[in-house]
Amino acid sequence: SLSNFLAGEDNLPSLIFPVETLGFDAMTAGPIPPNAAELLTGNRLAILIEGLLDRYDHVVIDSPPVMGLADAPLIASRVEGVIYAVESHGISSGLVKTALRRLDSANARIFGSVLTKFEEKKSRYGYDYGYGYGRQET
Structure with missing residues (x-):
């Protein structure tokens, strides 16, 4: 998982799993560490991205x-x-x-x-026009 790698796990292939039905590999976020911002400011994220770019043409981080x-x-x-x-x-x-x-x-x-x-129905912009024929009820 991402948090495991940022915390020091170096075996990148063991943290990645294939999603064969969709044709890509993924990595979970992992457990939420108490110091997430601190882990992200270190150099481990750059090392992870570099390692992923060595293996893949495109890397998407959600x-x-x-x-x-x-x-x-x-x-x-x-x-x-x-x-x-x-x-x-x-x-x-x-x-x-x-x-x-x-x-x-x-x-x-x-x-x-x-x-x-x-959803188009929820959009604030639009245009509507209508007309009708008929007898007015008395």
């Missing part, structure tokens, strides 16, 4: 929400780029802007964003 603890900005500062996922109708535009500023202050490179769980 981090915690940006507005939570310090984990997401710390991770974002050490990766090639960030794709910021935003849950539609789940967060205000002001909070999105604050999160992006937080990533920017961590020197993260924002590659783009993804809007998830979008």
